[in-house]
Every structure is written in structure tokens, then in C-alpha cells.
Amino acid sequence: MVNKKNILITGGAGFIGFPLAKYLVRKNYKVNIIDNLSRGKFDKEFKDLLKNKNVKFYRYDLNKKIKINFKNISHVFHLAGSVGVKNINKNAYGSFFNNIISLKNIIDTLQNKKKIKIILFSTSEVYSTIIQEKKVKFPIKESNNVLIKNDVIKRDAYFLSKIFNEKILQLSNLNYLILRPHNIYGPRMGFSHVIPELMQRMTNFKKKQSKKVLIFSPRHKRAFCYIDDAILQIVKLSFNTKLKNEIFNVGNMSEEISMIKLANKIKRLFSYKINLKNGEITQGSPHRRVPDMKKTLKFTKIKKFTNLNQGISKTFKWYQNKI
Numbered sequence: 001m002v003n004k005k006n007i008l009i010t011g012g013a014g015f016i017g018f019p020l021a022k023y024l025v026r027k028n029y030k031v032n033i034i035d036n037l038s039r040g041k042f043d044k045e046f047k048d049l050l051k052n053k054n055v056k057f058y059r060y061d062l063n064k065k066i067k068i069n070f071k072n073i074s075h076v077f078h079l080a081g082s083v084g085v086k087n088i089n090k091n092a093y094g095s096f097f098n099n100i101i102s103l104k105n106i107i108d109t110l111q112n113k114k115k116i117k118i119i120l121f122s123t124s125e126v127y128s129t130i131i132q133e134k135k136v137k138f139p140i141k142e143s144n145n146v147l148i149k150n151d152v153i154k155r156d157a158y159f160l161s162k163i164f165n166e167k168i169l170q171l172s173n174l175n176y177l178i179l180r181p182h183n184i185y186g187p188r189m190g191f192s193h194v195i196p197e198l199m200q201r202m203t204n205f206k207k208k209q210s211k212k213v214l215i216f217s218p219r220h221k222r223a224f225c226y227i228d229d230a231i232l233q234i235v236k237l238s239f240n241t242k243l244k245n246e247i248f249n250v251g252n253m254s255e256e257i258s259m260i261k262l263a264n265k266i267k268r269l270f271s272y273k274i275n276l277k278n279g280e281i282t283q284g285s286p287h288r289r290v291p292d293m294k295k296t297l298k299f300t301k302i303k304k305f306t307n308l309n310q311g312i313s314k315t316f317k318w319y320q321n322k323i
């Protein structure tokens, strides 16, 4: 018998996995977490979460066959994987297979457990090629077909692994949801993501009295979604018993902004006395990415979102004494 309140989160020490675990513990779920801590943090906040009797943590590498026996689990949130452009560029081949083998091992463990629902965290980057090839209308709907080109650069390892993850899951016998998050941001995400990275670079430049901060891909636009809004979408979609074998964008389509405008906003909000300068375009970076959220909003009925000013301020508050 599956227990509807007993769930597994892979990657639960990471940026999205941790607040998801925290949210579900507050709602009285029993939360099992697997993470190998390759990127997730074993910090005070995570240790505090582990003090709760309803949380079990397994430090485990999902590249190995899973020997843990998960009884009575109803939902598996599969977030573990290699992420981040710099990280992927350093080890494209290894990252690709980390994402593929991790999912295969999870599916093999769950095979024939038809009552379990697996929620795969894919990415908005699966749309990269259709954006580059100008084969898509903005905002981007989930119903678009994705595309794979003949040539490849290292960074592509990420979205290629996610496209294959989606297909592997669709070919399995499991109930699933595929979520495609779009530029989620907030506290505890590390400095390799755009918003904390900009905050860090601006603070450091201020400290060193340097004159200019380079903004890469300055005209490229992204739609940013604050972490709390993303968690609410994830939870509402995942526990909706009517939703099975579907794909959903996760994000906020009303907060689209160019990198240079974003940098100016951060500069203004925190009164940084620095100059910004347009930098070069990052290789492989799509010029625009904004999700069509109609399908997600229809099923979640979410109406209120955190605006960018509020979200950035909350993020900055968490980061300010860590920079």
C-alpha cells in the first residue's frame, strides 16, 4: 500500500530540492532525501531540516544501483543531476551520463510500481534549439516539439541529457509528470546562477573600487520565477491526482527582463555605485526564453506571483552577509 504522505526527493540538498522538502515536511509529509552532496550543501539550514523526525537523509550517489528499499512511497521528485553552465562545460560527457544513469537507476528501482508517480525535473533548455533555429513562438508552449542538431557544443550536454531523460521516462511503465522549470531564483542557489552572481560581482567590484562590471549577453532576455512561486506550482501539479503523463512549464511569464535591465535593477535596488558595460554573448545562450504558463495556471489556479523587486530583495537579504 502506498502512503500518500510518504515521498522521496532526489537532489534534496540542492537549491530547489531543499525548499521543496521543507515545504512538504511542514505539510506533514514523510520526506526521504537522496543526495550525494556533489553540489548540494550540508549547511546549517539543511542540518536543521534533518532534525525533524519525518525526514530521512541518504547520502548516496544515484550513479550506483539503488539498494535502499523505499516502502510505501507515493511520489518521487527526481531533481538530482548535473546542472549549471560552468559545471557542465567542465565535464560535459560525465554530466550527460550522471543525468542519464541517475534516472535509469531510479526507474529500475521503481519498475512495476504503477501507483507511484515520478516527477522529473527537466529544463526550459530543452527549447534551446527551436529558439536558435527560430522555430518557435514566444511565449513557449509545452506542446512544441524539441529539436536536436547534428553539431554539438559542450554546454548542450545539459539539455540533451534532459531531452533523453524525458524520453526514457515516457518509455518506462511509470506514471509521470515532466516539469520544465524556467530560471528559478532565490536564496541558497549558489553563486553560479545569474542573480546571485551579479550581486556577488557588483559587491566585489564595489569593494575593490573597480569601475566597470561586464554584463554578458546583455540583450538576452529571461523570465525569472521566485523559488516560493515555483514550489507552489510543483506541489499543486504533482499532487493533482488527475494529472498523469503530462508536461508542464514551471515559471513566471510576467517577469521577463534583459540581462542589462536586470543588472541595472540590482544596481538601483542596492545603490551600487558602479558602471555596467556590455560584455560578449555567451556561446550557446538563447536570445530569449519565456514560458507560456497557461497550462500550468489552469491546473494550479495560482494567481499571485512574487514580483522581481520583491524576489531580488529577499534573495539579497539571504546573500548579503555571505558575499
Ligand SMILES: NC(=O)c1ccc[n+]([C@@H]2O[C@H](COP(=O)([O-])OP(=O)(O)OC[C@H]3O[C@@H](n4cnc5c(N)ncnc54)[C@H](O)[C@@H]3O)[C@@H](O)[C@H]2O)c1
Pocket (backbone or CB within 6 Å): 010, 011, 012, 013, 014, 015, 016, 017, 034, 035, 036, 037, 038, 039, 040, 041, 060, 061, 062, 063, 078, 079, 080, 081, 082, 083, 098, 102, 121, 122, 123, 124, 180, 181, 182, 183, 184, 185
Ligand atoms: N534552478 C533552476 O532554475 C532550474 C531550471 C531548470 C531546471 N532545473 C532542474 O531542477 C533540478 C534541481 O535544480 P537545482 O537548481 O536545485 O540544482 P542543484 O545543483 O542545486 O541540485 C541538484 C542536486 O543533485 C545532487 N546530485 C547531483 N548528482 C547526483 C547523483 N549522482 N546522486 C545523488 N545526488 C546528486 C547535487 O548534489 C545537488 O544537491 C535539476 O534537475 C535541474 O536540471 C533547475
